[in-house]
Amino acid sequence: MPARHISSQSFDEILSDLGDDPAIPDPHGIRRTPSQKSTPPRPPSQSKGNHFSESLSPIQIKDFAHAYAGPITIFGVLVAAAGAFFMAYQALNNHSQGTLEESQKQITELKKEIALMREEIHQDQDDLYAEIDELEVSVHLLKEKKPEMRTSSKPLAPPHELELRRWRYLGSSQMGATQQAYFHNGKNHLVFEKGSQVLGDWRLSTIEKEQATITHPQGKFLVLKAIKSQ
The missing domain is CATH 2.30.30.830 (SH3 type barrels.)
Structure with missing residues (x-):
């Protein structure tokens, strides 16, 4: 057989896997039994979770859920109501803004129409006053010429x-x-x-x-x- 070279570390690992030989006496109790092998420590979080779950019985867990179900439901309803109110307020605000802009536009148009009508009324008043002045002058002239027309005019012949x-x-x-x-x-x-x-x-x-x-x-x-x- 060819010679094999095994390091001391590998040899110790093999012996450790095989365990101690029971034929060799151990008067001082140096050997460690399989039950004495150290178990890996559990994570703190897992040990705490197991301790909390082990400390609460199923009845206590059920009572805890019933106790906090009402406030959680109320909180959810309040959150949903607040969201709905916010959305309705935004919609109403947008609608009010649009209505306000439309009203302002109509008011501006009405102001323009009123100003135009006012100018037309002033112009009509000026024209009316001018016509009244002309009529007054015409009436005055007719009054002055009326005696002359009576003395110089002849009776008109009947038609035909x-x-x-x-x-x-x-x-x-x-x-x-x-x-x-x-x-x-x-x-x-x-x-x-x-x-x-x-x-x-x-x-x-x-x-x-x-x-x-x-x-x-x-x-x-x-x-x-x-x-x-x-």
Whole structure:
């Protein structure tokens, strides 16, 4: 067999794994039994947790949970209510801000419209005062010229008088109780019964062989004589 080289440290570890030989006496109790081997120390946190869980019975744990369940629930409800109130306040604040801006915009527009209407009213007042001044001047001038117009003016002729003066009387005819007169107005021949309306307010009042009389309600009358044939 080939030779093996084992270090002293490896040899001690092998002996330690195999344990002490019971055949060798140990009068002084130097050997350590397997039960005397040192166990690794537990972490402080684990030992404390086990000590706390071991110190509380299941009934005590249940009572502890019941005792703190109410305050925890109330605290959660208060937190949720505070969050909801904050969100509602933010929404209301945003809505109020938008409404306020819209109201301010409308107020600005109304102010502009009122200012424009005020300017138009002032302009209308100025125009009205100017027209009143012109009317006062016109009335004053009419009062001054009125006597002169009365002395120099002539009575106006009734309407259609000049036109009727150009008519020609052609003669008359009698058919029973109806008497008619014939005229020529320069364009057409016309026939009218006695008492009928001739032109405007003029009426045929009398019909004779040589002439016809046309009267006006204002008291004016025209006599149209028949043209004698040669």
